[in-house]
Amino acid sequence: KSHGYLLRLRDGQKSQNCEKVRILSLYLMNKQAELKDKFKYTEKYMNWHDAQTHCRSHEIDLATVTNDTENAFLANVLDSENDRNAWIGLSKRQGLWQWQWSDNSSVSSSVQWESGQPDNVNGTEDCVSADTDGLMADDTYDAASLIYCLRAVTIPRLYSSTPL
Numbered sequence: 231k232s233h234g235y236l237l238r239l240r241d242g243q244k245s246q247n248c249e250k251v252r253i254l255s256l257y258l259m260n261k262q263a264e265l266k267d268k269f270k271y272t273e274k275y276m277n278w279h280d281a282q283t284h285c286r287s288h289e290i291d292l293a294t295v296t297n298d299t300e301n302a303f304l305a306n307v308l309d310s311e312n313d314r315n316a317w318i319g320l321s322k323r324q325g326l327w328q329w330q331w332s333d334n335s336s337v338s339s340s341v342q343w344e345s346g347q348p349d350n351v352n353g354t355e356d357c358v359s360a361d362t363d364g365l366m367a368d369d370t371y372d373a374a375s376l377i378y379c380l381r382a383v384t385i386p387r388l389y390s391s392t393p394l
């Protein structure tokens with residue numbers, strides 16, 4: 231009936247590989263769907279504080295990027311939509327010279343800086359944006375930038391396992 235079954239009858243090994251490829255692509259589709267549910271890209275230019283207020287009132291918060299997969303996903307979104315940077319939820323804790331996420335989670339190695347960044351020009355660059363390569367730079371809070379929010383609802387997705 232289906233290509234998948236024919237392969238299984240003719241060649242067990244080939245069929246197994248097909249199955250692996252199918253499971254892997256289902257996994258990747260699921261991962262992408264999860265990330266689509268997790269992040270919201272907004273094509274509005276705002277300063278960092280307005281962006282934070284916008285995300286907190288419409289979603290959860292400005293985006294927290296916790297690993298390279300998320301970084302790459304957000305870079306792709308920006309790359310396909312617009313060739314500008316977008317605010318993420320990273321800023322300097324006021325009074326302390328320390329980076330922190332808007333949702334107070336700790337900053338890990340997932341923060342990949344652009345070459346030469348953070349450079350804190352004039353000592354006023356307290357907020358962080360991500361670019362189309364998934365790299366980050368500090369900027370002044372009042373720079374107008376696009377926004378990544380963390381979405382309010384994460385919907386678990388299931389895909390049926392029909393044969394190829």
Ligand SMILES: [Ca+2]
Pocket residue numbers: 347348349350351355367368369
């Ligand atoms: Ca900078």
